[in-house]
Amino acid sequence: MNNAKNIKEVLSLLEVYYPHASTSLRYENVFQLLVAVMLSARSTDEQVNTVTPDLFACYGSTQEMAQASSEDIEKLIKRCGLAKSKSRNLVKVARVLVDFYDGQVPDNWEHLISLPGVGRKTANVLISTAFNKPAIAVDTHVYRVSKRLGWAVGNKTEEVEKELMQIIPRELWAPTHHRLIAHGRSLCYARRPRCKECFLHNLCSAEIS
Numbered sequence: 001m002n003n004a005k006n007i008k009e010v011l012s013l014l015e016v017y018y019p020h021a022s023t024s025l026r027y028e029n030v031f032q033l034l035v036a037v038m039l040s041a042r043s044t045d046e047q048v049n050t051v052t053p054d055l056f057a058c059y060g061s062t063q064e065m066a067q068a069s070s071e072d073i074e075k076l077i078k079r080c081g082l083a084k085s086k087s088r089n090l091v092k093v094a095r096v097l098v099d100f101y102d103g104q105v106p107d108n109w110e111h112l113i114s115l116p117g118v119g120r121k122t123a124n125v126l127i128s129t130a131f132n133k134p135a136i137a138v139d140t141h142v143y144r145v146s147k148r149l150g151w152a153v154g155n156k157t158e159e160v161e162k163e164l165m166q167i168i169p170r171e172l173w174a175p176t177h178h179r180l181i182a183h184g185r186s187l188c189y190a191r192r193p194r195c196k197e198c199f200l201h202n203l204c205s206a207e208i209s
């Protein structure tokens with residue numbers, strides 16, 4: 001099932017069904033996108049979008065966040081879960097950006113990944129969404145749908161990321177990330193995926209119901 005023709009067909013159908021798939025996180029600058037992606041860990045984009053308007057009204061720039069106390073941030077983001085550790089990391093990241101990057105978010109993967117609380121997924125989302133460079137971020141939807149399609153067998157997100165990079169053309173890494181998320185949200189649910197209605201059911205390794 002996992003052959004070049006199959007992959008090409010799935011990529012084409014994903015493009016047809018989700019042509020404009022993009023992040024649903026709301027942000028107005030690159031720093032705000034970084035914050036939103038960090039907040040989305042173990043949370044949903046919808047939950048993140050409920051806290052970021054008030055958060056960004058007070059702390060929407062690196063300079064403002066760098067001067068904040070993590071306790072104040074924690075109160076504003078508590079609906080996102082892991083508020084204590086996330087608030088500490090947000091303030092630390094902002095201080096590093098102000099001290100070492102002139103208040104800007106770096107467009108370099110190695111620099112991004114070195115920031116406090118920034119992992120591969122966050123770095124890849126920033127690289128692709130903010131800086132329009134090829135990267136494929138593996139979140140829970142990308143991980144699940146890729147494995148069901150038979151595109152990846154690894155049990156770690158980093159392994160799945162590398163497998164996807166090998167089979168998906170480089171110029172499609174970023175849009176495919178968004179399209180797999182869209183598919184995971186609209187049909188390929190974690191529980192009870194809607195395989196009978198799925199436009200990929202003839203091409204999928206794991207039609208479940």
Ligand code: SF4
Pocket residue numbers: 145148149187188189193194195196198199200201204205206207208
């Ligand atoms: S057929 Fe089912 S498991 Fe496969 S992609 Fe579609 S919804 Fe997901």
